[in-house]
Amino acid sequence: MALNPPTTRGPARRRFARDHPTSPESAGPERVTGRQLCAGLGWSAGLAVLLAIAITGVARAAAPHWARTEGLTVAIVAAVYLAVIAGLTIAVGGPRGVHRLLALRRPAARQLGLSLTALVVAVAAGIGVSLAFSSFSGGVPATLRAVVAAGSDEARLATATPLTWALIVIRLLFLTGTAEELLFRGAIYSWLRRRASVPVAVAITAVLFTAEHAYYPVLVPLVLSYGLAAGWVRHRTSSTVTTIAMHITIDLALFLAAVALS
Incomplete structure (x- = not known):
């Protein structure tokens, strides 16, 4: 014999709805x-x-x-990141x-705090490795300088025009972190979670993210540690806004270091 739940009306029904939310998250996230x-x-x-x-075509x-300067390259790279954001938005x-x-999704303040704490730990681990x-790369100062140069536009800053500077800053603040996080911690992570556990999804996205940056070997430890931390934060906060904040923070730190050294 089937048992039917009691019907709730008025204040009781509102209390039941408040205590038993039926949001998509409570039923399991979509992938x-x-x-x-x-x-x-x-x-x-x-x-x-x-x-x-x-x-x-327009620039020429x-x-x-x-x-004929590096400015065109900066503009094209910024356009590629914009295309990733637009392409993923269309697809979903x-x-x-x-x-x-x-x-x-907008995170809580404590979640942002968690993400920045994870970022500090990841950076410390990556730089530590x-x-x-460093004895194989010229010593500690040379290694740190190489990390900054590889992770920023330091090589372009000395000859950059005002337009190129503007494009570098716009890309750094609005495009790079957003595009890469929506791709790796957004689309790829979400797809992997349809068929894999959290640790596996975090590990695969971190490896793919590292492979994208592997053309600078000196960055591999930092990028890998960041990728693992970002995946963990993505799982804990159910938000890519937190990982975008992490990404922008580390990119901004490397950019400011490059400006100081240039």
């Missing part, structure tokens, strides 16, 4: 599908190519001298999909 992930990568690549072609026509169905599937092997 990015393989089709959505592939669509996001496809849209991102297509938009990146179109933007790169358009920017190159309107400012041919500037187009717009801003609501970004909120639901890519976890772009690099310094432990």
Whole structure:
């Protein structure tokens, strides 16, 4: 014999709804599908190519001298990050999909505090590993200098025009961290969680994130430790806003260090 729950009315019903929320999170978070992930990568690549072609054409026509400088490269890289953000947004169905599937949710203050604490620990661990092997890279000062140079636009700062400086700052504050976190801790992590445990998803996203930056070997320990910390924070906070804050913070620190050294 089936048992039916008692019907609640008035104040009792409101109290029951308050104490037993039926939000999507309480029923289990939604995950990015393989089709959505592939669509996001496809849209991102297509938009990146179109933007790169358009920017190159406009720059060569309107400012041919500037187009022969590093400024054009900075502009194209910024456009690629913008394309990733736009492509993923299209693939998951717009801003609501970004909120639901890519976890772009406003965190609590304590969650931001947790993310910044994890960042400090990750940076200390990554730099510590690099310094432990600094004898192979010219000593401690040389290793630290190499980390800053590889993780920032230091090589471009001395000859950068005001427009290039502006593009570097805009990319740093609004594009790089947002794009990479929505991709790795948003789309890829969400897709992996459909079929893997949290530790496996965190480890795979950290390895993929490190592989993206592996063209600078000196950065590998720092990037890997950051990737593991960001994945853990993503799991603990159910938000990519926290990891975006982490990403912007470390990029900004490296940029300021580069400015001080240049």
